Amino acid sequence: MEQDARARYDGRRLLRNDVYELVLERILSGELQPGQRLRDADLTSWLGVSRTPVREAVSRLTAVGLMSTSPNRYTEVAVLDEAEVADAVVVLRLLWPAVLASFPGASSLEREVELTLLARRVERGDVDPAHGLHRALSVVVDTLPNRVLAEAVRAADLRVVRYLLLEPAARAVLQPARVVALIRALGAETPPEAGAGRADELGVDLLTELEGVLSARRSAAR
Numbered sequence: 001m002e003q004d005a006r007a008r009y010d011g012r013r014l015l016r017n018d019v020y021e022l023v024l025e026r027i028l029s030g031e032l033q034p035g036q037r038l039r040d041a042d043l044t045s046w047l048g049v050s051r052t053p054v055r056e057a058v059s060r061l062t063a064v065g066l067m068s069t070s071p072n073r074y075t076e077v078a079v080l081d082e083a084e085v086a087d088a089v090v091v092l093r094l095l096w097p098a099v100l101a102s103f104p105g106a107s108s109l110e111r112e113v114e115l116t117l118l119a120r121r122v123e124r125g126d127v128d129p130a131h132g133l134h135r136a137l138s139v140v141v142d143t144l145p146n147r148v149l150a151e152a153v154r155a156a157d158l159r160v161v162r163y164l165l166l167e168p169a170a171r172a173v174l175q176p177a178r179v180v181a182l183i184r185a186l187g188a189e190t191p192p193e194a195g196a197g198r199a200d201e202l203g204v205d206l207l208t209e210l211e212g213v214l215s216a217r218r219s220a221a222r
Contacts, residue, residue, distance in 0.1 A: 019047055020057040024158075027066050027077055030166050034079045038067075064155040066162065080163060086214040088159040093207040095153055100200050102144050103186075114139055115187030119180045129174040130164040136183045160210070169217065173209045182206065 023043070026032040043054045058075055061067040065084065069075045115136060122132035137157050144150040164170055185199035 016053040016056050019049055019053040020060050022047065023057050023061060024066070027061070028158075028162050028165055032077050034077055034166070036077045038075045038077065040075070064158045066158055080166060082163075082214055082218055085159055085163045086211065086218070088156040089207055089211045089214065091152065091156040092160060093204060093211065095149065095156070096203045096207065097200060098149060099140060099144065099153060100203075102146055102149065103140055111139060111143070112187045115183050119183040119187070122176055122183065123180045125176070128165070129176050129179040130161055130171070132183060133164075133174065133179050134158075134161040136179075136186055140186060164210075170210065170213055173206060173213060178202070178206065 023032070032038070038058075040051050040054055040058075043058075044051055047054065058067055058069065062069055065088075066078050067075060068078050118127065118132055118135055118139075121127040122129055127135075134157060137153070141150045141153050141157075144153075164174060182199060182202040185202055188199075
């Protein structure tokens with residue numbers, strides 16, 4: 001794992017954001033499993049960095065609900081809590097109109113190209129639909145002028161995307177064609193008319209269906 005991390009960054013010194021991204025990637029993939037205990041020493045050895053960027057990464061991941069810590073006792077990957085994921089879906093659904101209302105009206109060429117290429121990669125099967133949805137939302141959130149709104153969306157999104165990646169039963173809502181349509185709608189210069197593939201309707205529909213899946217699973221578990 002250590003060699004893999006260093007190879008990805010061509011052996012250069014890892015920056016604090018690189019450390020965060022690498023640990024996040026392992027959590028989303030399930031390589032760092034829900035409930036797994038982690039030691040600073042193991043992470044510093046794997047990444048070849050000091051404890052400071054590791055602790056900063058752990059702090060950021062704890063803030064978005066992907067890790068949990070107890071001072072001087074343990075650090076662990078957060079467990080998959082379906083009730084918490086359901087709450088995150090509700091937050092995303094409620095914030096989605098505000099996100100799109102704050103999204104710059106005129107699409108930049110760079111953003112349009114990135115979303116167009118992302119849609120094609122999801123359509124070809126080169127990118128997992130859950131990863132595609134997460135990346136598209138990240139592109140949108142990175143442009144929001146309201147940083148508090150952006151932080152709230154990021155925290156909810158990461159909880160949801162990890163669940164979608166690790167829980168096969170929930171992935172039925174992420175048909176590639178559906179995700180591709182949403183990504184293309186986000187990249188459109190001018191939003192289409194109502195009922196013709198608008199990003200607001202597509203996003204809310206997807207989140208509402210996922211909310212229903214989670215509700216059904218929780219009811220069945222009782």
